[in-house]
Amino acid sequence: MESGCIIKHFESYAPISRSEAELLASLEKNPKDYGKNSYVWCQGDTPGDFYSLKQGWAYSFRDLEDGTRQVLDVYVPGNVIGLRDYAFRSRVSGLRMLTDGVLCAFPRSRLTEVFAESLLLCNIFFTIGSRDQAILIERLVNLGRRSAREKVAHFLVETVYRVDRTVTQPNQPLHLPLTQSLIADALGLSAVHVNRVFQELKDEGLVSSPNSGVQLQELNRLKEIARFDPTYLEEDIQAAMGEAGQFRQL
Amino acid sequence: MESGCIIKHFESYAPISRSEAELLASLEKNPKDYGKNSYVWCQGDTPGDFYSLKQGWAYSFRDLEDGTRQVLDVYVPGNVIGLRDYAFRSRVSGLRMLTDGVLCAFPRSRLTEVFAESLLLCNIFFTIGSRDQAILIERLVNLGRRSAREKVAHFLVETVYRVDRTVTQPNQPLHLPLTQSLIADALGLSAVHVNRVFQELKDEGLVSSPNSGVQLQELNRLKEIARFDPTYLEEDIQAAMGEAGQFRQL
């Protein structure tokens, strides 16, 4: 039995005991394939399950009355999705696949059980919620106070950081499966203006777009443009639990 | 001993047992006065405490490199503030008083203890995090996809809802202690453009501004302009816990 995607993700926060690993494993019994562009759920649906994203990319969004939409967040493998709806009777945002992928569903009701059985896991879920908020806040700053060029650069750099927290080779080309119109919908811009920005960035050799998606060529330059400060992605469960997290056993 | 502000707030989610009330009471031993415009903490500070807002209004914000700032959220009495920094080694946003007020601080380290001792309180804290996210998302939609007029209307209506979840007399004038430049900083607009919008709204008799702050005259009309849908503020812990929350005892 290979270790599942939640477990791997959670281990990046703190060492997981065997019993806790079993508890987590019970949360991801149902890996399921989803095709590119398929909807996992829609806003307004009754939120029965949370998901962890095992493979592929997804994004959450809100459709507006006037036909436009706001992309709220992009998810990469390992992310836990849907905690946001924890306390709501209907989903506040939709979820759609950006690429083909695999999701593991687990019922919301299980979460309370998990809280009861493991203080560490409870803290990790809380940490994830805290991180999600930090990302939303940064997106808010991006939307409210930066120019289109900065917005695009910031969004791209953030996404790279989220794919791989330890960006080892900073100037190696990195591929992201994002379309320009997705980026536009995420940043509150029009697709054509995003394209204008992309032309600029291409001329400067900072990005390229092969057959599909975006290729980042000069991460460091993009960081400068975005004035990117990764603090908001550097969550750390020990900051919350103190050393307790290390010694505690179930 | 009067019952504290956290307890009152938490009781709006679920019935609280005596022992849980005592636990909560131990979290708010330190009411402290803060003057209007004083800083409670700054971004980058080490986050030692959470706060509950007992009296007065506050707001969280991020200062940008170029001197501008983004207001992230406005807090009204009863709100729990700072959970966002739960897992971070430095605060991701600053907190400043909008009016004179009283805050109760409790140390972050206590939260893990609370989780351990009461599943219900753990769930309530999780619910609060979930609600905070829903609010941020709505603000994101607001910033990304609505016109200035809609933004302002939406922000005002949301704020009214947060002051009093049961807006009983929909067309009774309601006073909010917000300045136009705060609203501008919250919505990613310039202060002068917010003023332009206010002139319009005043001409239409929807708002007025007495000596200070904003007075809402026609909440229903404002809701229409904003296409306001309060679903995102209607969190409900029983949706999360099922009926368990009602029967459980410590």
Add this chain to the structure above:
DNA sequence: AACCGTCGTTAACATAGGTTAAACCAGGAC
């Protein structure tokens, strides 16, 4: 090969909202 849909590209034109700056007003400090 021909077709189709999605995405990217470009250009011409329109406008919402930014910027600057100056005047104004009310309340607090002295």
Add this chain to the structure above:
DNA sequence: GTCCTGGTTTAACCTATGTTAACGACGGTT
């Protein structure tokens, strides 16, 4: 009373970004 400060108001002007529309390139389907 006078000064000061923070907030509001107004006007003139400017630009970043939206809109519309048309075309091209590519990958998948028949």
